[in-house]
Amino acid sequence: MDIIIGKSAGFCYGVKRAVESAENDIKNATEKIYCLGEIVHNKEVVNGLKDKGINFIEDISEADSTTIIRAHGVTKQVYKTAEEKGISLKDYTCPNVIKIHRIAEEYASKDYYILLFGSKKHPENIGTISYCGDKYIVIENEDDVFNAIDVINNWNIKKVLVISQTTFKLEDFIVYSEILQNELSKDTEIIIKNTICKATEIRQLETEEISKIVDVMIIIGGKNSSNTKKLYDIAKENCEKTFCIETKEEILDTNFSIFEKIGIMAGASTPQKSIDEVCELLKQKDMSF
Ligand code: SF4
Known part of the structure; x- marks a missing residue:
C-alpha cells in the first residue's frame, strides 16, 4: 500500500499562529481567558484548550476579562463592545x-x-x-x-x-x-480581487493532483470546517472513493488493504496528530491483512 500525504495537509500559518498563541496565553495567564467562538473547527484542538483552562464563549457580552479573537476574525462591533467593557483582546485574526x-x-x-x-x-x-x-x-x-x-x-x-x-x-x-x-x-x-488565501489555493491544487492518481482519498478535518468540505468536493470529483473523516475512529472498520494507492489531505484546522494517527492506522491495517 502506497500512502501519499499532501505536503500542505494540516494547520495553515494563520491557524498555527492562533492555536500556539492561545496555548502561550493560557500558560502565562494571571486572569480568566476567554476565546470568542471555536478557535478552529476541530473538536480535538478545542477540547485540548478547554482542558488547559480556556473558556469558549459565543458572544463578547459573556466575557469579563482577556478574550482571544481567532484567525477567522470578528465583526467591527466586537471591537467596540470590548472597548466599552474594558476588555483586552488578544487578536489573532489572520493577516x-x-x-x-x-x-x-x-x-x-x-x-x-x-x-x-x-x-x-x-x-x-x-x-x-x-x-x-x-x-x-x-x-x-x-x-x-x-x-x-x-x-x-x-x-x-x-x-x-x-x-x-x-x-x-x-x-x-x-x-x-x-x-x-x-x-x-x-x-x-x-x-x-482574488482574496482566496495562498495556503488554501495550494491545498486545493494539491488535493486535485493527488486525488487524480490514487485509488482512494481520505480528507481529514472538522465536520463544520468549510475548507475541509471544499477539499472533499474537489477530491470527490476525481476519485469516487473519497472519505471525509474527523478522526481515525471513523475508518476503524474499513478495509483499505485492497487499495494500492491512498491519498491523504487535511483541512487548515486539522492538527498533525490526527494526520499521524490516520497514517499509523492505515499502516497497521496493511500489515494485518
Ligand atoms: S486565511 Fe488562509 S492562512 Fe489565514 S487562517 Fe484562513 S486558511 Fe489559514
Whole structure:
C-alpha cells in the first residue's frame, strides 16, 4: 500500500499562529481567558484548550476579562463592545482576513456595491460583512450570481467590487467572476480581487493532483470546517472513493488493504496528530491483512 500525504495537509500559518498563541496565553495567564467562538473547527484542538483552562464563549457580552479573537476574525462591533467593557483582546485574526476587511471598508467608503463569494453563515464572512457597509450580497452558488446580476443591472449600479472568503473554491471564483464580467451591464465598473488565501489555493491544487492518481482519498478535518468540505468536493470529483473523516475512529472498520494507492489531505484546522494517527492506522491495517 502506497500512502501519499499532501505536503500542505494540516494547520495553515494563520491557524498555527492562533492555536500556539492561545496555548502561550493560557500558560502565562494571571486572569480568566476567554476565546470568542471555536478557535478552529476541530473538536480535538478545542477540547485540548478547554482542558488547559480556556473558556469558549459565543458572544463578547459573556466575557469579563482577556478574550482571544481567532484567525477567522470578528465583526467591527466586537471591537467596540470590548472597548466599552474594558476588555483586552488578544487578536489573532489572520493577516489575510484583515486584508479583506481593509479592502471591503475602503471600497464601501467609495460607494462600491460589494459581492462577497462564500458561505452566508461562515464566521469569517460575518466579520467581513460588517466592513461592507449596507450595499453587499453574499454569493454562495451560481443561482446567487445570477440574482446579484439582476439586482445590479436593475438598480443601475455602476461600481462593483468582487471579493471572496479566504477558503472559497478557486475554480468557482474564476467561473463566477467570468459570468459577472459577461453578464453585467458594460458600463458597470467591476473590480475583482482574488482574496482566496495562498495556503488554501495550494491545498486545493494539491488535493486535485493527488486525488487524480490514487485509488482512494481520505480528507481529514472538522465536520463544520468549510475548507475541509471544499477539499472533499474537489477530491470527490476525481476519485469516487473519497472519505471525509474527523478522526481515525471513523475508518476503524474499513478495509483499505485492497487499495494500492491512498491519498491523504487535511483541512487548515486539522492538527498533525490526527494526520499521524490516520497514517499509523492505515499502516497497521496493511500489515494485518
Ligand atoms: S486558511 Fe488562509 S486565511 Fe484562513 S487562517 Fe489559514 S492562512 Fe489565514
